[in-house]
Structure formats: C-alpha cells, structure tokens
Amino acid sequence: MRYELYYWPEIQGRGEFIRLALEEAGADYVDVARRRGVAAMEKILEDKRAARPPFAPPFLKAGKLVIAQTAEILLYLGSRLNLAPREEAGRLWAHQLQLTISDLIVEIHDTHHPISSALYYEQQKAAAKQRASAFWRDRVPKMLGYFEQVLQKNGGQYTIGRRLSYVDLSLFQIVEGLRYAFPRRMKRFEKNIPGLLALHERVRERPRIKAYLASERRIPFNEWGIFRYYKELDA
Amino acid sequence: MRYELYYWPEIQGRGEFIRLALEEAGADYVDVARRRGVAAMEKILEDKRAARPPFAPPFLKAGKLVIAQTAEILLYLGSRLNLAPREEAGRLWAHQLQLTISDLIVEIHDTHHPISSALYYEQQKAAAKQRASAFWRDRVPKMLGYFEQVLQKNGGQYTIGRRLSYVDLSLFQIVEGLRYAFPRRMKRFEKNIPGLLALHERVRERPRIKAYLASERRIPFNEWGIFRYYKELDA
Numbered sequence: 305m306r307y308e309l310y311y312w313p314e315i316q317g318r319g320e321f322i323r324l325a326l327e328e329a330g331a332d333y334v335d336v337a338r339r340r341g342v343a344a345m346e347k348i349l350e351d352k353r354a355a356r357p358p359f360a361p362p363f364l365k366a367g368k369l370v371i372a373q374t375a376e377i378l379l380y381l382g383s384r385l386n387l388a389p390r391e392e393a394g395r396l397w398a399h400q401l402q403l404t405i406s407d408l409i410v411e412i413h414d415t416h417h418p419i420s421s422a423l424y425y426e427q428q429k430a431a432a433k434q435r436a437s438a439f440w441r442d443r444v445p446k447m448l449g450y451f452e453q454v455l456q457k458n459g460g461q462y463t464i465g466r467r468l469s470y471v472d473l474s475l476f477q478i479v480e481g482l483r484y485a486f487p488r489r490m491k492r493f494e495k496n497i498p499g500l501l502a503l504h505e506r507v508r509e510r511p512r513i514k515a516y517l518a519s520e521r522r523i524p525f526n527e528w529g530i531f532r533y534y535k536e537l538d539a
Numbered sequence: 540m541r542y543e544l545y546y547w548p549e550i551q552g553r554g555e556f557i558r559l560a561l562e563e564a565g566a567d568y569v570d571v572a573r574r575r576g577v578a579a580m581e582k583i584l585e586d587k588r589a590a591r592p593p594f595a596p597p598f599l600k601a602g603k604l605v606i607a608q609t610a611e612i613l614l615y616l617g618s619r620l621n622l623a624p625r626e627e628a629g630r631l632w633a634h635q636l637q638l639t640i641s642d643l644i645v646e647i648h649d650t651h652h653p654i655s656s657a658l659y660y661e662q663q664k665a666a667a668k669q670r671a672s673a674f675w676r677d678r679v680p681k682m683l684g685y686f687e688q689v690l691q692k693n694g695g696q697y698t699i700g701r702r703l704s705y706v707d708l709s710l711f712q713i714v715e716g717l718r719y720a721f722p723r724r725m726k727r728f729e730k731n732i733p734g735l736l737a738l739h740e741r742v743r744e745r746p747r748i749k750a751y752l753a754s755e756r757r758i759p760f761n762e763w764g765i766f767r768y769y770k771e772l773d774a
Contacts, residue, residue: 355692356632359639359685371631373638380631396606396615397591403608404594410645418653419666420673431654431666438655450594457590 307333307381308365310345310358315529316481316522318374318409319362324473325378327516329385335521337361374409375402378470387470398464401454401471405478408447412481413530415439415537425527425534436537440489444482448497451475455499463503468510475500476507481531486538542568542616543600545580545593550764551716551757553609553644554597559708560613562751564620570756572596609644610637613705622705633699636689636706640713643682647716648765650674650772660762660769671772675724679717683732686710690734698738703745710735711742716766721773 307326311319313335326333337345345361348354348370358372364380371380379399382388388398413421418435419428455463455475463471479500482490494501507513516522525531542561546554548570561568572580580596583589583605593607599615606612614634617623623633648656653670654663690698690710698706714735717725729736742748751757760766 357689369628371635373635376631376635376638393604396604396611400606400608400611403611414649419669420677422673422677431669434654434666438657442655442657454592
C-alpha cells in the first residue's frame with residue numbers, strides 16, 4: 305500500500321507526527337504537497353462531490369479511504385505499521401494518549417496565537433506573553449508530568465508495552481519542538497522529565513529516524529508552524 | 540453492561556456529549572460523581588497504581604476498561620450503543636467528525652478563557668472580547684459551515700448514513716450551547732445553518748432525549764461549563 309499524506313509543504317506542523325510514524329516504519333508514502341504542490345491538496349479540500357471531505361490538513365489517502373485528524377490517522381496507521389498494540393484496550397490506550405498530545409499541541413499553538421489564527425502574531429503579542437507564561441506555569445508541569453508518570457510506570461523504555469509506538473515518536477517531537485520554541489524555559493524545566501528526555505534521545509538515535517532527521521524530507525522548524533521561537537515568549 | 544461515567548457533577552461540560560449518547564441509547568449507566576460525589580472520581584484520577592490513568596474527566600468505566608477523552612469514549616460506545624456505523628470506514632468518519640467537534644469545543648471554551656483556565660474570566664476579559672469576536676467572525680462560519688455542508692450532502696436528515704449517530708447528538712448540543720452562550724450572535728448567524736437547526740429540532744423531539752432534557756439528570760447551563768453567557772462577549 306502506498307500512502308499519500310497531504311499536508312502543508314513549508315512546515316512540520318501537525319503533519320510531522322504522521323511523517324515520523326511513516327518514516328520509522330519505512331512505509332511507502334508520498335508527501336503529496338511537497339512533491340506536487342499545494343494545488344493537489346486544495347483540489348481534494350475543495351472537492352464538492354467528496355462524500356467524506358476533510359475539514360483541514362493533514363489528511364491521508366489509503367486506497368479509496370481519505371481520513372483526517374492527526375490522532376485518527378495515527379490510530380489507523382498504528383496497527384498497520386506495527387506502531388501500536390493490536391488488541392482493542394491497547395489500541396484505545398495509545399489513541400487516548402495521542403489525543404492528549406493533540407490537546408497539548410493546541411495549547412502550544414495558542415501560546416503565540418491566543419486570540420486568533422487569522423491575525424498576525426504581532427497583533428496579539430501582549431496576550432501571547434500572558435498565555436505563554438500561564439502555559440509554562442500550569443500546563444507544562446501538568447501535561448508533561450502526566451506523560452513522564454505514564455512512561456515511568458511502564459518501565460521507562462517505552463510509553464506503551466514493550467515496543468516503540470507512535471506515541472513515543474510524538475513525544476520525541478514534543479520535546480524537540482519545545483526545545484526549539486522555548487530554549488530557556490525548557491532548559492529550566494527539563495530536570496522534571498528525565499524519562500521523556502531519555503526517550504527523546506533513544507528515538508533520535510533510531511536508524512530510520514536518524515536518517516530522516518538528516519534528510520531534506522525533514523523541514524526545519526520555522527516561524528510558521530506550531531513550534532515558533534519568539535524571544536519575548538521565552539522569558 | 541452497566542457503564543460508569545465519571546465527570547464533574549455541576550456542569551454539562553464535555554461529559555454532556557457522552558450523557559446524550561447514553562440517554563438516547565437507553566443504556567444502563569451511572570453518572571458516578573453525581574450519585575456518589577467527586578471523591579469517587581478523584582480516587583481513580585489519583586490512583587498511583589492504575590496502569591492506564593486518565594489525564595482528566597470525562598472517563599468511562601466499562602467492565603475492567605477505563606477510557607478517557609470524549610471523542611474516544613464515543614468511538615468506543617458508538618458501535619456498542621448502535622450510534623455509529625459498524626464498518627471501519629464509517630466508524631472512522633464518525634470519529635473524524637467528532638474530533639472536529641472536539642476542536643470546536645476547545646475554541647468555544649477559549650472565548651471566555653483565552654489566556655488560562657487557572658485564572659478567572661474577569662482576569663482575562665479584554666482578551667476574551669477579542670477572541671470571542673474573532674471566533675464569530677472566522678471560526679463559526681468555517682466550522683459550522685463545514686458541518687452544514689456535510690449534513691446537506693448526506694441528504695439533510697442525519698450527518699452520517701441513514702440513522703442517528705452520536706455526531707448528530709453532539710451537533711444538537713453545539714447548537715443548544717451556542718444559543719445559550721451567545722443568543723444575539725447566534726440569532727444573527729442561524730440563517731446560514733438551516734440544516735443544523737432542523738437537526739437540532741429533530742434530536743430534541745426524540746422521546747428519550749426529550750425525557751432526559753426534562754429530567755433532573757440534565758444539568759442546566761451555567762457559568763462554570765464550556766458554554767457560558769457573558770453579555771459583553773455576545774455583542
């Protein structure tokens with residue numbers, strides 16, 4: 305099966321959580337908008353005849369199936385790429401953790417866009433400073449603390465069971481992204497999440513991930529994605 | 540199977556999307572914190588030995604299984620309560636729509652709490668006014684417009700296939716909640732979503748939903764939940 309991933313070609317964004325899973329699995333896939341331009345993606349988004357139109361990218365084409373929502377795409381791919389448990393309880397547990405990561409991603413995005421995604425960052429800078437402070441004071445300790453606890457309780461090697469899952473890959477991306485967007489704040493916080501840091505390190509050294517990160521397929525972080533570096537938010 | 544739902548007893552909140560599904564199906568369930576107090580819920584949240592601890596309410600106990608995240612609980616219940624298609628593509632489509640409703644719920648919540656849930660509304664009123672305006676200008680047309688289109692394309696009676704699904708119940712709650720929280724803005728907007736309004740009406744008249752809404756089990760809207768009425772946000 306050749307998968308087609310549709311996502312914005314200039315950013316890691318939400319698509320990156322799916323790219324990491326496809327790369328780790330060595331899956332046969334095309335990153336369509338990077339290869340053929342955004343028009344190919346917009347054509348599907350604007351198709352008035354589509355029976356099940358995606359609301360927004362990322363979405364995945366797998367044969368005739370078109371599915372959207374990052375966590376749902378990973379739920380679908382998880383068992384097929386061997387990146388999640390197969391039985392129902394394990395599958396639901398992986399998906400549940402991924403949905404909490406989705407919630408965290410929204411909160412990370414909103415540190416620089418607390419008022420509206422339709423406005424520039426510069427137009428909401430004051431509110432962004434407040435939101436970023438509250439995020440690091442209340443939310444990061446609670447949410448990363450939760451994942452640290454889940455990881456430790458599972459023995460520290462993987463988040464789920466005895467094998468790597470898409471949740472581990474996503475947590476790698478969260479650590480990587482927070483280090484990019486908030487280097488000072490993250491440095492101060494890292495002592496609280498030794499397990500997640502070690503997991504991040506192990507994921508980064510996996511052969512396929514290592515090759516991917518060094519390739520042109522990995523888009524560098526920038527100030528259009530979810531993780532953005534704005535000095536004044538990184539107090 | 541007797542289901543146990545764990546959610547805050549004073550609000551509709553995210554738990555309401557699950558309550559509506561359980562009620563429509565005539566399922567055997569206990570709303571645990573309403574019946575036995577929040578201590579019973581906190582006991583599970585704080586259980587250090589739990590293998591798969593929920594991050595936050597709502598969560599559902601079904602036999603030995605404990606699952607969290609509103610959309611995941613509905614994914615799980617959907618096929619069991621006959622409120623979603625059974626085959627994979629249909630199940631994924633229902634879940635995908637529900638995840639977009641989850642995104643909408645976060646945006647609705649953030650109209651009154653754009654900076655932090657740990658602060659009072661009064662401490663973020665100025666930002667809330669801006670966010671509520673942007674929400675109604677950009678997001679409501681886009682998101683409710685999407686659901687209107689999906690509904691119309693499916694014939695207008697149900698969102699998915701030829702039977703009621705949990706997505707229809709959730710869209711009922713969205714219309715109901717927006718009417719409560721933003722009566723003036725919603726009144727002006729309603730001409731754009733005739734299909735959703737008719738769906739809302741049909742759901743409200745279903746015998747079990749009607750009985751539920753008239754019962755004490757339905758908690759009234761108030762200013763602690765997701766949908767809150769603040770006159771100054773309803774310009």
